[in-house]
Amino acid sequence: MQLERQLRKAGFRVTRARRVVAAALATAGRPLSPAEVLAAARRGHPGLGRATVYRTLNLLVRVGLVVPRPGPGGVRYSLASEGMHRLVCRNCGAERLLADCPAGGLAEELARRYGFQVEGHLLEFYGLCPDCRRRAKP
Amino acid sequence: MQLERQLRKAGFRVTRARRVVAAALATAGRPLSPAEVLAAARRGHPGLGRATVYRTLNLLVRVGLVVPRPGPGGVRYSLASEGMHRLVCRNCGAERLLADCPAGGLAEELARRYGFQVEGHLLEFYGLCPDCRRRAKP
DNA sequence: AGTTAGTTGAGACATTGTATCATTTAGGGT
DNA sequence: ACCCTAAATGATACAATGTCTCAACTAACT
Numbered sequence: 472m473q474l475e476r477q478l479r480k481a482g483f484r485v486t487r488a489r490r491v492v493a494a495a496l497a498t499a500g501r502p503l504s505p506a507e508v509l510a511a512a513r514r515g516h517p518g519l520g521r522a523t524v525y526r527t528l529n530l531l532v533r534v535g536l537v538v539p540r541p542g543p544g545g546v547r548y549s550l551a552s553e554g555m556h557r558l559v560c561r562n563c564g565a566e567r568l569l570a571d572c573p574a575g576g577l578a579e580e581l582a583r584r585y586g587f588q589v590e591g592h593l594l595e596f597y598g599l600c601p602d603c604r605r606r607a608k609p
Numbered sequence: 610m611q612l613e614r615q616l617r618k619a620g621f622r623v624t625r626a627r628r629v630v631a632a633a634l635a636t637a638g639r640p641l642s643p644a645e646v647l648a649a650a651r652r653g654h655p656g657l658g659r660a661t662v663y664r665t666l667n668l669l670v671r672v673g674l675v676v677p678r679p680g681p682g683g684v685r686y687s688l689a690s691e692g693m694h695r696l697v698c699r700n701c702g703a704e705r706l707l708a709d710c711p712a713g714g715l716a717e718e719l720a721r722r723y724g725f726q727v728e729g730h731l732l733e734f735y736g737l738c739p740d741c742r743r744r745a746k747p
Numbered sequence: 748a749g750t751t752a753g754t755t756g757a758g759a760c761a762t763t764g765t766a767t768c769a770t771t772t773a774g775g776g777t
Numbered sequence: 778a779c780c781c782t783a784a785a786t787g788a789t790a791c792a793a794t795g796t797c798t799c800a801a802c803t804a805a806c807t
Contacts, residue, residue: 484753484804505794520756525795529681535699538735541677541684543667545764545794551735558725561673567723574712574732585705586739587696594712595731597676597689601724622773622784643763658787663764683763683795 473552477534491516492527493536493550502540502547535590555593560600567600611690615672629654630665631674631688640678640685673728693731698738705738 474493475485483489495511496503503511509524528548531537538551543564556569578589612631613623621627633649634641641649647662666686669675676689681702694707716727 486754486804488755518756520758521794522757522796523755526754532681533700535735539679541679543670546679546684558719558723558727560725561728562671567725569719572712574710577734581696581707581734585696586742587698587705587734587736588742589696589734589736590699591736592732592734594733596712596715596719596725596727597673597729597731598725598727604724604726624773624785626786656787659763660765660788661786664785 474536477536481534483530483534487516488512488519488523489527489530491519492524493531496537496548496550500553502542502549504545504547508548538591538593540593551591555591557594558596558598558600560603561597562599562603565600565602569594612674615674619672621668621672625654626650626657626661627665627668629657630662631669634675634686634688638691640680640687642683642685646686676729676731678731689729693729695732696734696736696738698741699735700737700741703738703740707732 474490478485478489491512492508494515495508499507499511505524505528508528509519509521512524513519528537528539532539532548536551537548538555539546539548541547542559554568556572558567558569559565572592572594574592574594577592581587581589612628616623616627629650630646632653633646637645637649643662643666646666647657647659650662651657666675666677670677670686674689675686676693677684677686679685680697694710696705696707697703710730710732712730712732715730719725719727
């Protein structure tokens with residue numbers, strides 16, 4: 472399992488809380504706010520604490536498994552493996568996933584140039600969705 | 610001025626608070642947290658209120674002038690015109706700006722395909738900076 | 748199974764963001 | 778230049794969000 476490897480490699484333990492938080496993000500299939508993660512994760516672990524969710528989300532970000540994303544109404548988290556290419560409406564926050572991306576091949580180039588170990592990327596286009604566009608017309 | 614046009618076009622007023630907040634972001638040259646914006650903006654407008662900063666940042670995002678960016682320690686805001694291509698370390702949050710980008714030409718394609726009016730984009734590569742990379746070695 | 752350091756949950760606390768409302772102000776009309 | 782009005786502001790109270798501490802628990806090594 473991805474989660475287990477990533478945690479172990481970085482010297483962290485694989486705990487129930489961490490498994491259940493990762494699972495919540497995986498099954499949701501969309502970015503979740505910390506509060507939503509807590510609610511979802513409690514279905515598989517009723518006693519889960521709020522502080523632990525925050526701690527775990529931060530940890531999963533550091534470990535590279537999860538990516539934080541801003542939006543109207545606060546930050547949301549999603550698995551780093553899904554939906555890294557999207558259109559997002561700056562007005563209403565609507566999102567639309569893109570199939571794929573023209574930036575894939577740059578990883579080695581960047582590693583060479585900056586000594587950065589690139590593991591993933593996020594490509595977002597900002598603008599207005601069809602609805603907001605129409606509404607903003609006049 | 611960019612600010613004035615963008616606000617007027619969307620039917621909002623151009624006020625002292627808005628000017629001073631935008632100026633704070635412009636002169637900072639790096640993403641600022643709301644608290645930092647407040648502090649910076651108060652230099653040019655001592656009586657500025659906290660609530661107004663939040664209101665203004667959200668407004669400038671909706672209007673497309675400012676972009677929110679998550680990171681260790683909360684969301685930060687920067688002008689949409691600067692630094693939209695970067696390397697960011699998932700561990701310590703260090704950033705490195707990139708000169709330019711391979712995704713520029715996609716705007717029309719996306720407009721055609723999805724009816725989206727693309728105004729800008731964000732391309733971020735995630736991974737480990739040289740320092741964190743070394744430290745994570747063992 | 749025993750040991751121990753990493754992790755957790757509860758709750759207090761601090762910080763950050765929002766709603767309300769009286770007062771001020773931008774900016775169009777006259 | 779001066780009104781007029783709706784939009785915007787600042788203060789305050791409030792709600793939500795995130796952090797810290799610490800005793801209890803547990804993953805994982807032996």
